[in-house]
Amino acid sequence: MSSFNLDIVTPIKELKLGQVTYLRCPGIDGAFGVMNNHRQGILALTVGEIKISQDGKDEYFATGGGFAEIMDNSVKLLVESIEPSNAIDSDRAQKSLERAKKRKLERNPDFNADRVEVSLVRAMNRLRVSKR
């Protein structure tokens, strides 16, 4: 199957994955797939799951959002965080989810609804991806 080059860049690391055949990203307006010879473009990503098919195997990653730059037969994902599904500690993800839920209910004086909502969504996403 024809393939394209994929790089994932975050502020703390750079993953050069090389040739992959398929990529699925959580776009802001819904998930989208990328294959070889995709139209060029820039698409914003939200918190969610990234699926990558390479050498006939599928891998899943949790991301905190960012954007995808699709160029001529190569894709660069600029995301704030990326974690492969097998590297996520699901117990820890479960705990941070519970923490976020608790914070949402408690409403401390320094409660910031947006921030709690973001951490809740992230924790749920990580937990979901870790079960892959």
Next chain:
Amino acid sequence: MANLKDIRDRIKSVKSIQKVTKAMKMVAAAKMRKAQERMEQARPYSNSVSEVIQHLLPDVDRGRLPLLDKREIKRKAYVVVCADRGLAGAFNTNLLKIAQKEIDEFGKNQVDIFCIGKKARDHFTYRNYNIIESHVDFWAEMEFENAMMIGRSAIDHFKSGIVDEIHVVYNYFVNVAQQEVRSETLLPLAYETDESQPTDRLYEPSKEELVDTLIPRHLNVQMWKYLLESYASEQAARMLSMENATSNAQDMIKDLTLQFNKARQAAITTEMLEIVGGAEALG
């Protein structure tokens, strides 16, 4: 002349201080290297983000982007990036002196301060400045999340119109032997544009919305870079001052050993004179 036991005790204490400074120096060197590595790692991301923004800006109505909005400056905010700990030479003092001078020039009451690091917080709390937020005790396990948190609150502060300009004062890492206090404008964002457009690209969502989500990301990375620069500088400054302390301790040990030997010989001489004197008196 001091007595022998006093000198011996002092040598012992200087030696143990020297051990501490030596250890601190080595720890600082290791931490500095780590910070430098992280600075390298952040570069590809931050370059790519700026590139994309530069490509998008020419096509975007800039009036709709509040973070580029240059307003009349009535009130400013300063993000002062300092360390949690001392024993790093003039690292904190220099920075705080310059930050305070800049703030005072504009007017203490027209400035809000974001304190990063205990030293900054303590300095400005003691002098009754307007502190909006303090971030302390995160340096050891510094994550990108920390930069995001600081970035987000700075952006909110600017967007809500409380301040019309945000500055960052931090130590720039020139090299191991040299750090430089820099003051830079974080917001409103000054931007160069790149008119060379790649053709026929797909944008999702619209270009305006894309830029709107990209700029905060860019600022977060910028903040992350400031934190790393400062951390690397702090460790470099500490390394250098601990090296000086170690060699000063070495000098002190040398002086004290000399003093100790002199005192010991003087004691022996006195004793011999006493014996000789005693023998003569008997003979």
